[in-house]
Structure formats: structure tokens, C-alpha cells
Amino acid sequence: MGNSDSFVKFDNIDKSYDGKVLVVKGLNLDIAEGEFVTMLGPSGSGKTTCLMMLAGFETPTNGEIYLDSNPISNIPPHKRGIGMVFQNYALFPHMTVYENLAFPLRVRKIPKDEANKKIDKALSMVSLQGFESRMPMQLSGGQQQRVAVARALVFDPQVVLMDEPLGALDKNLREQMQYEIKHIHESIGVTVVYVTHDQSEALTMSNRIAVFNDGKVQQLSRPDQLYEEPVNSFVAEFIGESNTFVGEVIEITKDKCKVKLNTGAEIFANPITVKSKGEKTTVSLRPERALINPSSKMENNHKGKIEEVIYHGDHTRIRLDLLGNKQFILKIPNSSSNMDIKLGNTINVGWNSKDSRALDSK
């Protein structure tokens, strides 16, 4: 095995379909062996395109993709040995489940009894034993999905690509399948490149997440880092919720800066991308990091007026008008000791400067 830090490597990849627009721009991405990496991003950000280039159905306009340190641009798709789960499953409708799974083994001329063993194993992995003779049409959406996963794994590929494999399933089934796919990944240790635009799916399943926007990887890091420490304002807003303030840096030290908002108010923040005084910045704060009527003295402490109260079962969301931001969201757990949360009341809100991250301005 080659360099285990970059089993799959996208090296400065550009892709354009029409010669006018770059759909993928200078993409660099290293995926280690056995890793579960998710490409997450809004629609049209180039995720599928990247997957297709890796699978060999599209050629990069520029740059090279390496698989196990070997460049693969001249290898046709059928020789890459990459399993793929398509968004609409792409099961062969004229073949039974057994024949679908046998297809990759048959073209590899694997002897029949060995093939049968592999098929049994793959089907038991997705708990579908006994369905061998069904046609895909006779399966439910979730079952078809499992067959697709089993088929992509049955020939022991080095890498499995999954393009929004759970997109068509309902919420419960999706969560169950997320768990199963994760489980399969852990038990056989295959490298998985997964595409989704559902962030909770990405956060729960992946070792690392690559956030795509506009043909570029905005951030590649562990799920918790991605959520807690977004490196730019796109990631901060795309992952989870965040309250933002737009302003200008007026004082800066190594781990603290003072930002003057457009309304004139001043807040303390944690400088992430800003380097110098006078820079424009977007300050991002997770809703759960702001507290109501903080007991201890916090660096940021401001009064806001309650504009809306939304009951969410286990917690309540409150929309405030705070420092000129009318969309400031607070999440408070529903406990019996509820304060004076009533429409129109003014409350005190505080947070630490290290939780409000001063990022690039949009």
C-alpha cells in the first residue's frame, strides 16, 4: 500500500463542461485509506462532478487524480475497481437481486462457488438474505438501496463512492440506513467517499467532511471541528445555525479583537481570518453559545428585545432584535424555571469572545 495519508488524491483538479465556466476549481483533496469522507455542499457545487471524475465517467480538464499513488486519468472506469452507489440506485431492472450482485463477479470471472459465498456475505451485510430471486421492482425503496450498497461492495473494491444514496428515502429509513452504512464501513474498513447535501447526515457519518461551495473545498475537517471551528463565513452559515454581525475590526490582539458594527455598537470576538485593523469582517456566533441573563460577567453583554418565541418541544427558540440584528436566534432548553420570556420583553444576552468568531466578510 502506498502513502496511507493520501490513498485517493485530487491534485489541483479543474473541470469545465462547456469551456466557459469552471465547475470545479483547483481542487485539492487527500483521502486516507479506510477513511469515510463526505462531500457536503449546496446543489450545483460540483460534488457529483468530483465523484464522476474519480469513477472515470468524466475527465478532469486539468490536474490529476491519484489512487494509491497511481495516476488514474488513463484508466477506463471498468478497470478502476471503484464501487459506486448511484443516487437512483441504478439496479439492473431485468436481473434478480442475485444476478445484480453476480454481475461484477461474473465479469471478473470469479468461480461460481466463491461468487456465491461473496454474494451471501454481501447480502447478509445489508440483512437481505432470502431476497436473491426478487426483481428490483419487487423491493421497497430501502431494500433497493441496500441491494445497491451490497452490489457496490460485493467485489471488494478499494474505494466505494456513494452519491446521495439516501436521498429518496423517508426520514426514519434514512437514519436507519445511515447507521447501517456507517456500521458496514467500520466492519470492513473500505474507503468511502460519500456525497450528500444533508448536513446532519454528513455530521453523523463521516470521519472528515469536505464542504464544497462554488467548485472549491471550503473546509476539510472532522465533524466537530467543522461545527465548532468553521474557518470562513460560508461554512459557519452552511453548517448548523449561526448568528452573524457585520462590522469592521478596530482593535486586534493575538486572541481577541474588537469589532465595530454598522450600528455603532462594539463587540469582542475571536480573530480567525482577520489579521489587521480596518478589515471588514463577519462575526459568527452559534445560538447555543449565547446565554440569557448570564450570572458571571461575560465579555459581551447586550440587551435585546424578544420578537418571536417558537416552541420546539425539547427547547424553545427565541428571535431577538439585538445590536441591529433582527434575526438573532437563541436556543433555550425547556425547563420549569423559565424567565420572563414573553413577546416584547427585553432581556440580557451574553457570550464569551472566543465563541464569536471573526471571519471573512462575505
Added chain:
Amino acid sequence: MSTEKILSSDGLPLEVSLRKAERRNKIKALLLVAPLFFFILIIYVFPIGEMLFRSIDDRKITGMLPKTFKTMENWDAKELPGEPVYAALYEDLSYLKETKTYGKIIARLNYEKSGFSSLIKKTVRKINKFEEGNYKEQFIEVHKKWGQMAYMGALKRAAPKWTFAKYLKGVDLKYDPEGEIVQVPEDRRIHKILWMRTLNVALWVTIFCFVLAYPIAHLLATLPMKYSNLLMICVLLPFWTSLLVRTSSWMVLLQQQGPINDLIVMLGIASDDNRPELMYNVIGTFVAMTQILLPFMVLPIYSVMKTISPSLMRAGKSLGGTPLVAFYKVYFPLTVPGIGAGCLLVFILSIGYYITPALVGGASGTLISNTIAYHMKSSLDWAFASALGAMLLIGVLTVYWIYNKLVGIDNIKLG
């Protein structure tokens, strides 16, 4: 399940009130389909029934010699019939002479056995001189053929109201004087050749159409919109041009001094004074019919290919199949319903094709439909034309049946 009657809120059983509520809709639906139903009845069921009927109808002669045939019912046709038959024949012929309608039976009887023409004419001329009684002798006196089993037997065979003689003729068979089914003489066996040629042409035209249509349909289904639209227009263009124009343009192209022959000579495949005959033979029929029927193959295949997701081929390749394997294991089987529909359509259409073989087929390229037309328009043997038509229909139904057995008719997809 409880068997109790469920009542709706107005106290009626649920079933009754449901039927009541649905009745209006049912009547509406019936009224909507009624025009189509009558239309089909009038332009389809009725003419075909009429054709089938005409092909076996033989009542004209039955009506003209009623008494003769009645008395012949008890005759076993082993030896010459007795006096009553001849007496009845005398009565019938006298009546025909009186009404001057005996000409009509001559053709029919002559078809059964040649020689009847002179026999009837001579007899009718002398029938006034017959005396009462002993008709048998008098008949034989007028013409000795009346005393021959061949003629009397032929007369009896003309008696039934229905006959399959036309169908036998359609496959070069006939009744011999003894009433056995035998082949017609070798030099008159033309229909079998025609049938074989028709089947042959239909088969090859279907094969050619398939070979040409499959790639076109594939292109149509996979090219980007702006090219595929253009290609679609090219495929459909022939539909918007008159059939006659298309056939005659093939005549222009295929004639001996035409551009295709020019090209062949130019390429040195044939010398100028030995130009190949491309028209007025089976080649012309193949070429022109293939071109004309091509859209009927392209469209069903295209409509099936259109529904095949491109990700299936990709799946095939990503699972390790070479493009060729992915094609014949994944793509091709999925197009079979379209191929079936297209082949069935083209085969059935070409089996009964008329205008093109008539124009470019010449003598060696005419098909069964041209023979039908000939009997409709020239020989005026409508019964025979109907019999051939009915046989064609049976042939088509057989093809359909075989297809259904092999592929299953539910697998057909026309769009």
C-alpha cells in the same frame, strides 16, 4: 370480515348506493366511447367480416340450380345419378333459359371442371326439344359428358353454399375430379412462390430496418437536445412526404441511368455497358421498403431507450464490465421490448405492403398484396382476393401469436 350489510347514511345498502352514485359516470363513459365503438364496428369489424364471408361464399350457383342440388343430396356420387336428378336439372335449366341467366353459372362450373361451358351452352340450345320423361337418356343424347362421372361429380361439388376452394387455390391446391385435394400442375404453382417471396421480403426488410434503426434510436436517445431534435426531424421527415413521392424518388435513384448506378460505374464495380438492375426486381423492393418503414422501427426502439437511465450503463462499467459487456448484458436486454414492437410492426406492415412493390418491384418483386390488387381490379375474382386477404390476416395473427409466446405481448412498448 363481517358479512353484515353495511348501510350508508341514507339507509340504503352501501353497495346499492355506490352503484347509484357510479351510474352517472358509467353512462358518461359509455357515451364517450360509443362513437369510437361504432366507428370501429363500421370501418373495421364489418369490412373484415364481409371479406371473410365473401371468400367462402358460394351461394350464387346454389340459388340458380336449386332443384338439382336438392335432389343430389341423396346421391352418393359413386355412379351416375338416377332419373330424378336429371329431371330436376331439366327444370332448372329451362328456367335459366327462360330468364336468360344461364351465362352466370357457366363460369362457375367451368372453374370446377373445364368443358362445362360448351356442355351447358349446347344443352340449353336444345332444351326446348326435350320430351317429358326419361330425361337422363335425353341429356346423354344431347351431350355424352352428361353421362360421365367427372362432370356430374363436379356439379355436386358446386352444390354447398360454402366452399374453401379459393383458399386451396391460394396455396396452389385444388379439388381433383374425384374430390381429393391435390396440387395444381407444376407450371401453375405461382402463389406459393408469392407467399415465400412476401415472407422473405418482410423478414429481410425487418432485419435491415433493425440494423439501421438501432444506432439511430440510440443516438436519438443520448444526443444532447439540440442535435437529437434535428435528428428526430430527419427521422420523421419521410412521414410528412407522400409515399408515392418517396417511392418514385427511389425509382429516379435506382434506375439504370440513375445516380446510384453512375456511382457504381464510377467506382469501377461494374462497367458502363453492364449496369446492374437495381429496380424492377427484389433489390428495389428491399431498398425502398426499408427506407419507408424505417421510422416504424426507430420510434418504438427510441421510446424504450429514452426510458433507460444512463446511470445503468455507468453502473455496468463501474462494476467492472467493459463497455461491450455493459452494452449486451445491461443495455441491450432492456431495449428488447422496443425491438419486439418495432420488428412486429415492420414485419406486419411489410407483409401486406402494396404501393412500393407495385412501383419498383417489377415482375420478380411483386408480393401477395399486388396479386390481391390484381384480382380486385383486373380479374374481378373478388372471392379469391378476399381469400388471399384472409390468409394474410391469418398470417399476421400467427406472427402475433408466436411473438406473444416468445416475448409476451405485455412486453411491447410503443411509447
